[in-house]
Amino acid sequence: MSRGLIRIGALAGLLAVGGCGGDDSGDNSSAPPQELPRSGYSWSLPPGFPTPQEFAENPLSDAKVELGRHLFYDARLSINQTTSCASCHLPARAFADGRVTAVGATGQVHLRNAMSLTNVVYNATFDWANPVLTTLHQQALTPMFNEFPVELGWADHEAEILDRLRYDPLYQDLFVAAYPDATDHFTADQVAKGVAAFVSTLISGNSAYDQSTLQGNRDAMSEAARRGQELFFSERMECFHCHGGFNFSQSVNHSGTTLPQAEFHNNGLYNIGGAGDYPLGNRGLWEFTQQPADMGRFRAPTLRNIELTAPYMHDGSIATLEEVIDHYARGGRLVREGPLAGDGALNPFKSELMPARFSLTDQEKLDIIAFLKSLTDWNFLCNARFADPFGNFERHSDCY
Amino acid sequence: MTDPCNRRSSFPMRSALIVSVIAALIGGCGGDDDNNSLPVVRRAAIQFQGQVNGQDFVCGATYENVGIGQPGTYQVTDWRFYVHDVALIKADGARRALDLDQDGVWQYENVALLDLRQDCGSGVLPGNAEVVGAVSNENYTGICFKVGVPYALNHINDATAPSPLNNSGMLWNWRGGRKFIRIDGMGAPGDGNNAVAFVVHLGSTECPGSNPNAPPTATCGYPNIAEFCLNGFDADQDRILMDMGAALEASDVAFNTPDTASGCMSGNADPECIAIMPRLNLDFTYIAGAGAAPEQYPRVIPQRLFSVRKP
Numbered sequence: 001m002s003r004g005l006i007r008i009g010a011l012a013g014l015l016a017v018g019g020c021g022g023d024d025s026g027d028n029s030s031a032p033p034q035e036l037p038r039s040g041y042s043w044s045l046p047p048g049f050p051t052p053q054e055f056a057e058n059p060l061s062d063a064k065v066e067l068g069r070h071l072f073y074d075a076r077l078s079i080n081q082t083t084s085c086a087s088c089h090l091p092a093r094a095f096a097d098g099r100v101t102a103v104g105a106t107g108q109v110h111l112r113n114a115m116s117l118t119n120v121v122y123n124a125t126f127d128w129a130n131p132v133l134t135t136l137h138q139q140a141l142t143p144m145f146n147e148f149p150v151e152l153g154w155a156d157h158e159a160e161i162l163d164r165l166r167y168d169p170l171y172q173d174l175f176v177a178a179y180p181d182a183t184d185h186f187t188a189d190q191v192a193k194g195v196a197a198f199v200s201t202l203i204s205g206n207s208a209y210d211q212s213t214l215q216g217n218r219d220a221m222s223e224a225a226r227r228g229q230e231l232f233f234s235e236r237m238e239c240f241h242c243h244g245g246f247n248f249s250q251s252v253n254h255s256g257t258t259l260p261q262a263e264f265h266n267n268g269l270y271n272i273g274g275a276g277d278y279p280l281g282n283r284g285l286w287e288f289t290q291q292p293a294d295m296g297r298f299r300a301p302t303l304r305n306i307e308l309t310a311p312y313m314h315d316g317s318i319a320t321l322e323e324v325i326d327h328y329a330r331g332g333r334l335v336r337e338g339p340l341a342g343d344g345a346l347n348p349f350k351s352e353l354m355p356a357r358f359s360l361t362d363q364e365k366l367d368i369i370a371f372l373k374s375l376t377d378w379n380f381l382c383n384a385r386f387a388d389p390f391g392n393f394e395r396h397s398d399c400y
Numbered sequence: 401m402t403d404p405c406n407r408r409s410s411f412p413m414r415s416a417l418i419v420s421v422i423a424a425l426i427g428g429c430g431g432d433d434d435n436n437s438l439p440v441v442r443r444a445a446i447q448f449q450g451q452v453n454g455q456d457f458v459c460g461a462t463y464e465n466v467g468i469g470q471p472g473t474y475q476v477t478d479w480r481f482y483v484h485d486v487a488l489i490k491a492d493g494a495r496r497a498l499d500l501d502q503d504g505v506w507q508y509e510n511v512a513l514l515d516l517r518q519d520c521g522s523g524v525l526p527g528n529a530e531v532v533g534a535v536s537n538e539n540y541t542g543i544c545f546k547v548g549v550p551y552a553l554n555h556i557n558d559a560t561a562p563s564p565l566n567n568s569g570m571l572w573n574w575r576g577g578r579k580f581i582r583i584d585g586m587g588a589p590g591d592g593n594n595a596v597a598f599v600v601h602l603g604s605t606e607c608p609g610s611n612p613n614a615p616p617t618a619t620c621g622y623p624n625i626a627e628f629c630l631n632g633f634d635a636d637q638d639r640i641l642m643d644m645g646a647a648l649e650a651s652d653v654a655f656n657t658p659d660t661a662s663g664c665m666s667g668n669a670d671p672e673c674i675a676i677m678p679r680l681n682l683d684f685t686y687i688a689g690a691g692a693a694p695e696q697y698p699r700v701i702p703q704r705l706f707s708v709r710k711p
Binding site: 294 | 667
């Protein structure tokens with residue numbers, strides 16, 4: 001239909017007072033997404049991947065991504081110049097850190113496990129269970145300014161840290177290129193936007209699984225991985241109910257997303273005292289809503305590169321993939337004694353989508369692990385575009 | 401919103417639309433039988449309402465006397481489903497397809513997603529309880545629609561599919577396609593060891609192919625797409641009720657066979673599906689295992705899942 005006809009239709013609608021059929025309650029939450037910022041940024045997307053959503057407040061450019069890459073790896077961004085973003089998001093570990101829970105610049109221990117940054121640009125929300133944190137720009141400000149615990153330690157030290165950048169010729173060039181129209185280049189907000197720009201390019205979609213599935217190279221996956229894939233997508237294991245879709249997480253957002261898709265699930269890790277409680281400080285979505293049903297609900301992260309991001313769960317309380325499988329096979333974790341005692345399998349708020357329990361043969365367990373390892377993307381891990389420009393953080397040893 | 405008809409779509413019957421536009425300029429776009437300048441098409445918004453045993457669906461609410469088991473309590477936490485090929489039916493049986501608005505969110509081609517959740521405890525959800533479009537302006541006595549997603553659209557890549565076919569919560573996998581119905585729930589909720597996750601996820605099964613992450617190599621052995629036709633339906637004032645109490649009337653929602661999907665996820669080897677699938681207006685073939693003889697469970701007639709509610 002021509003534009004002219006659309007206009008006539010609209011005019012007719014206006015004249016025909018009262019309209020017809022459509023019940024427009026004034027709620028615009030189901031309206032199509034706003035027009036994308038036309039930054040002209042050229043995403044380097046794997047085959048079959050959707051275009052990420054860009055936010056008007058932080059249009060991407062190659063210069064901003066390059067600024068962000070330097071900032072991400074620069075320890076001068078922390079209060080005592082010991083810690084960079086990369087300290088908790090190591091390139092060799094698919095941008096996770098290998099610790100049970102993260103440690104900030106001043107040695108304070110975080111309550112949560114540092115998440116992999118693989119494909120974060122597709123996350124519907126950020127952090128393990130923060131329903132209101134929906135842009136990487138906002139997220140980047142969190143580790144910068146967090147005080148409980150201190151992560152990078154910017155609070156009360158903003159000017160001092162920014163001055164380290166302000167008087168460095170390298171950053172003078174990088175900031176001007178990234179923000180050509182800005183009057184003051186060296187602001188915390190523009191640091192966060194630069195880091196967000198870089199992190200949003202950490203897109204992984206060239207694993208053996210992708211090569212086999214989307215790139216016509218069936219043999220890229222081993223037979224064991226292929227058998228494991230069938231198990232992963234079976235109604236016996238039900239993995240894909242929370243870890244489904246192109247990013248192996250249902251909680252995704254991209255330029256084609258029209259409806260809210262943030263999801264949070266309780267997977268039966270705890271059941272303190274039998275009442276469903278999770279440990280204080282690690283109660284997930286409940287901390288935002290105080291709704292009983294939200295106790296212990298966390299975002300299911302992507303499983304891409306999961307082989308390299310141990311230990312697992314929001315509190316890093318499961319060390320290996322094998323134990324993760326055992327956890328789900330039992331339908332939850334039994335903590336026999338101590339202050340956290342309780343049977344997570346009986347947590348009243350556990351997701352309906354988690355099987356009560358399932359059993360696997362030893363071979364099946366090997367197969368499912370082989371499938372999870374087929375999600376490791378060596379092109380991503382070894383990509384020079386993601387590497388430390390200062391040479392302090394090495395890529396995975398298999399890259400060399 | 402400048403267009404009270406809420407129409408953003410292209411429309412195939414261009415000349416018909418022009419006539420209707422002229423008619424609309426005169427007398428509005430609704431049907432008006434005693435008007436000589438009858439529009440050739442009219443708007444229709446088909447309303448849906450979820451219920452469990454006659455009680456309106458409220459996300460997270462617990463309903464009583466569900467199924468045949470004890471205690472018969474059932475908490476419902478999700479309620480979404482796709483429909484397609486919606487048509488209004490004339491007294492002589494002729495059907496007129498509803499040409500769906502292409503709104504970019506809930507409707508694509510001939511498919512619409514209904515999401516009857518309003519607030520599941522974590523904030524207001526957009527929700528959608530209607531199918532909206534244009535239909536030939538005639539007198540109708542009934543409505544027909546199919547539950548599910550047609551094969552040609554059911555197995556497209558979720559990453560690049562248009563809305564509502566990219567809705568991640570409705571994904572199964574590539575080979576299996578979408579969940580046609582997603583009802584999540586818990587039998588005997590809050591009853592400690594006795595609480596059982598019990599969901600109804602309808603979709604196509606036995607879709608051939610060696611890769612769960614590729615389209616099937618041929619149409620699915622069990623498409624599991626049923627058509628529902630309801631008489632005495634007035635699109636201007638009636639609603640279509642979907643009562644999951646009827647679908648679960650022969651189930652024990654507080655029991656799930658170990659090592660099978662929670663509730664019924666359409667699996668041909670899942671005993672819980674024997675009582676449910678025939679009540680979704682589907683013939684069900686149960687196959688206990690390799691070498692077991694298939695058992696046939698024909699659809700329960702008349703279906704009681706959907707019905708017409710007068711105002």
